Structures are given as C-alpha cells and as structure tokens.
Amino acid sequence: MSISAGMVKELRERTGSGMMECKKALVEANGDLELAIENMRKAGLAKADKKSGRIAAEGLIGAKIASDGKTAAIVDLNCETDFVAKGEDFIGFLNNIATALLTSDVETPEQLQEMKLESGKTVDEVRRELIAKLGENITIRRFETYKLSEGGASCYLHGSKIGVLVELAKADDALGKDIAMHVAACKPVCVSDDQVSQDEINKEKDIFSAQALESGKPAEIIEKMISGRISKFLAEITLLGQPFVKDDKTTVGQLLKSKGNSVIRFTRFEVGEGIEKKEENFAEEVMAQVRGA
Template sequence: MAEITASMVKDLREKTDAPMMDCKKALSEAGGDMQKAEEILRVRFGNKAAVEVNCETDFVAKNDDFMALSNALAGMVLEQNPADVAALSALPYKGATVEAFRTELVGKIGENMSVRRFVRLNGQGKFASYIHGGKIGVLVDVTGDEALARDIAMHIAASKPKSLDASGVSQELIDTERRVAIEKAKEAGKPEAMLEKIAEGTVQKFLKEVTLLSQPFVKDDKQTVEQVLKSKNSQCHGFVMYVVGEGIEKKVSDFAAEVAAASKV
C-alpha cells in the first residue's frame, strides 16, 4: 500500500475542504492516487469536494519591474511569435535575454517568478479582455457587439466555463462525472437499472454548467450566454482563461539556493 504522508493529506484538504480524517481515509482507499481520492470525497460530500484554491503574493504581482516584464513579454509574443516558453525566454531583453533578466529579478525582489505559459490567438472577430484582481485573465473572440464582448469576458472570469460548448469538454472530465454520479446513486440505493439513466442526466446537467454558451448570463440569468449573443446579432468564436497557479503541483524546492545564485549574477 502506498504511504500516505501528512503533506498529501494537507494538499487534498486544501483542494476539497473535506475533514482531515476523511482526506486520509480517501487517500488510503485510493492507494495514494490524488485524483481518485478527490472522486471518493465528491461521492461522499458532493460538489464541495471539487474546490481548488490558488494564490500568489501581491508583493510580486504589483512590483513595477515584474509588471514591465510581463507587458514586454506580451508584446514579444505578439510581434515575434516564439514557438514556446523556451524560445520566449531566449529572446533579447534589456541587453541580455528574458531568462537572464528573470534570474536577476528573482535575486533583486527575493521571491521566485517564472515564465510559465502564453497563448497567441488569431481571432475571427475582435478580442475583448478582462483581468480580475491580477489573478484571472480572459481573452474572448466575439463578432458583433463590442460592449457585449467585454461583458462576456467578465462572465467567463466569474463563471469559469471549461469550454465554448460541449464539444470542447474533455472525455476524461465527462467520464469522471459519470463515475461519481453512478457511485452516488448506488449509495442512495437506486436500482441498478436506473444507474446509467441517472448518470446521463448528471452528465448533461454538468455540460450545461461548464460550457459558456449554455451558462446563465451573469447580467441576466433568465437568458443563456448563447441567447444573449443571438439577441445582439453577435457570435462568440472562442476564449482563453488563465487563472494564476492553476495546474501547478506543489513541490518542495531549494528556493534559497536559487536566490543566492541569482544574487551573484
């Protein structure tokens, strides 16, 4: 059996908000598999177990040098179209490279930062953008009403859809919802013959909740986003949303050594 460490229990509790002992039991049942343990807790506690929290220090986010670098990088991506983060990091910046400047800035500020990801889009309409609290950034491609495009960008930041429509939702997510629904129905004593029907209903409800066009519009929840777009003779072609810290696995690193090395540059 896989060893269940205190840090694993802590990470699962932070992701799910479930009681500590239940997190430990779920990890034991899942053989240490974090994703499977989350599913077990969702069956046990419902949707509350799907919560994930990410944070970054405001000190770095509001630093003038950090903000200047971020803006410069956005311009480089637009104008020079680097293939990936490695290519972006190798571009010249302030007499050195992006990576050399980043390393120097780490030593100057005393907190870590990294160029993690970027996206460069070719739109069919016009792009609207929205940044919420420096932690959520949205780009949305809309043809038609420009004011509505801005509102939809704000809606995306608030409602966090996973895709434009059902075709963009991964099969892995759908399979997870189906498994959770079946297990919850079993625990509720539902007949075996009804399980698949219950699961299908749950999946369809899930798809409406996580796809942009099917979501109730935040400024008028009596209409879906799709209905609002049609009423304004507009169309949404796609969007990108970045949330600070999403998808980053927590790990222990020798940050002190990196700062010390940076200070010698």
C-alpha cells in the same frame, strides 16, 4: 584607485543594485565601471540559478490587445511574494513581455525566453537580472497569443490575479469583455458540449448511475435521471450552458445567439492555480535560526 560617490551613483542607476554592493563591485574592478557591471551581471546569473528551485506561487496576470483587435496576448508571471509582485520592476517586466508578444511569432516557452524586448535584451536576461535585484525566484509560468484573420479578441482583468482572453467570430469588444468577465467569474472548462471528452462524460455517468441505482426506481426512470444529470453537468462546465453572470435568466449561449455571434475560444489564467504553496511557520523558522546561532 579611490572610488568616488559619483561612480557609485552611476553604477546604482545602471544596475539598480544597493550602494554597498556597487561600491564593492567598483573596488574589485579597480574603478572600471563596465567591468563592474559585467561582474555584477555574472554574479546575478549565478544567484538566479540558485533561486530557480524556489516556489513562485504569487505574481500577476497581464493581457494586451492590439489596436486592431486581431492580436492578443496573456501572460502569467510568477514570483515568491505579493510584495515583489506589486513593485514597478515586476509590473514593467510583465507589460513588456505582453507587448512584445503582440508582434512576435513565439509559440514555445523556449522561444519566449529568447524573445527580445524593447530594451534589446532577451526575456531571460531581464528575468535573471530581476531575480538578482529583487532576491526572489521569478518565472514565466505560461502564456497564450491569439492571431486572428477574422473576428476580434477582447480581454478582462479581475484586479491583477485573474485574466481572460476571448475570441469572437465577429468583432464586438463590449460583448467580448462581458463574456471574458463571465469566464473570470464562473470558470467554464470549455466552450461547448462537443469539447468535453467522452471519458469525462463516462466518468460522471458512472458516478450518477451508482447514485441512481440506490434509489430503487425502475430502470427507465433511472435512465432518465442519469440523462438529466449529465445534461446538468454539461451545462455547469460549458461556457454556452452557464447562466450569464450579468443575467442568470439567460444562458451565455442564448446571449450570443441574440447578438448573432459565437465564441471561438477563451483562455483563463489565475495566479497560483494548481501550485502547492509552501506553508510558512515563522515560529519554527526563528527557532531554527536561534539554534543555528
């Protein structure tokens, strides 16, 4: 049967695929629109599987807070290029995941893949469809949700590449956003000294001891030097010990005390952290294509 322009237009609107791809799918399905969509979805899933091994070190961080401040979610959604990350489809997918997390009981990556979005499709179904449409590997690298019975949660997004959630013992959105901004800028490892492992402290102590012994000073002086260095180390890596980013004359701990509040926990995500990006050499890539031709 003949394939009309209207049929191609409708298929494009429903799948987001290119004109020629839609026309080909309709021809193969003998004009059956639903069959064409089903075949394109199957082909898209196959394409998604092929792209799953490709490095996805670009992307966006999304964060949402429920209107009552008692539920919060943060998501690190990755793709291969910044161009795709800036597209409406990618941004919409990120926002839909974060929104759905606010009302879900999802705890594991496997559960997240099966979580239903507002469209009725699962996260993984939409992810695979986007891979087929956009031509890049897309992964949900990590996520975190806060469910609070008391206190409140706040978030801060630095552009779209760094995101922070903070839980306070007492709801205070202005203070929470200030603390979240500080965490984004200063990257503390944990909230307080007691959350630093003894192994980490011992490792630093060994390093400081070796350095102090080279000074040739008396043992009691060396012990004081080591103690001072450990205290400085803990202040540098803990949220409460760091100078507040908006006023370096006071620590975050002092700020919180002055407000009669405390931080229960925080989560900081930065796009691409810890991922080894592939180094592109476009000259070599072009030469390889020439040789192949």
